Amino acid sequence: MDRGKDIREAVIKYSDTLYKVCIVILCNEQDVQDAIQDTFCRYLEKRPQFHDAEHEKAWLIRVATNICRDMIRFRIRHPKVSIDEVENTLAAPEQKEILRELLELPMKQRTVIYLHYVEGYQVKEIADILGIKEGAVKVRLMRGRRQMRELLV
Numbered sequence: 001m002d003r004g005k006d007i008r009e010a011v012i013k014y015s016d017t018l019y020k021v022c023i024v025i026l027c028n029e030q031d032v033q034d035a036i037q038d039t040f041c042r043y044l045e046k047r048p049q050f051h052d053a054e055h056e057k058a059w060l061i062r063v064a065t066n067i068c069r070d071m072i073r074f075r076i077r078h079p080k081v082s083i084d085e086v087e088n089t090l091a092a093p094e095q096k097e098i099l100r101e102l103l104e105l106p107m108k109q110r111t112v113i114y115l116h117y118v119e120g121y122q123v124k125e126i127a128d129i130l131g132i133k134e135g136a137v138k139v140r141l142m143r144g145r146r147q148m149r150e151l152l153v
Contacts, residue, residue: 007040007043007044010040010043010056010060011040013053013057014056014057014060015036017057017060017061017119018035018036018039018060018061018064019032019036020114020118020119021061021064021065021068021111021114021115021119022035022036022064022068024102024103024110024111024114025065025068025069025072025107025110025111026068026071026072027103031068031071034071035064035067035068035071036064038067039060039063039064039067042063042067043060043063058125058128058129061115061119061129062128062129062130062131065111065129065130066131069107072107098148101148101151102114102148104147104151105144105147105148108140109140109141109143109144109147110144111130111140112126112130112137112140112141112144113140113141113144113145113148115129115130116141123137123138123141
């Protein structure tokens with residue numbers, strides 16, 4: 001199959017998901033665009049073979065989250081988008097309070113909570129995507145839920 005066609009299809013199919021994952025992690029529109037672009041560049045460079053569409057999606061999310069982590073490490077001084085802008089971009093009016101609280105969580109917790117509750121991934125899938133153990137995902141989910149409860153009370 002034509003690699004150009006593959007990348008076009010992947011961009012059309014997964015850009016929205018990658019945008020949402022990256023904006024939750026980075027909270028910065030410019031960084032999100034860079035992360036998505038870098039993710040698809042790696043897709044072209046690596047030319048990975050996938051078993052199915054879910055494998056392809058999981059690979060792209062894992063690459064994007066790794067790129068986001070690297071960006072956070074190296075762009076600490078880079079200005080961030082305000083939480084209000086993120087809320088207006090991602091959330092329906094009734095979800096804004098929950099999104100605001102989600103964005104207050106540490107990156108590790110907000111990433112697993114987003115992947116689990118918004119994208120619908122199971123613990124094992126999140127562990128595979130992020131390259132961590134299932135136990136670590138469960139702990140991050142537990143801690144994130146606990147902090148969300150405390151913040152929402």
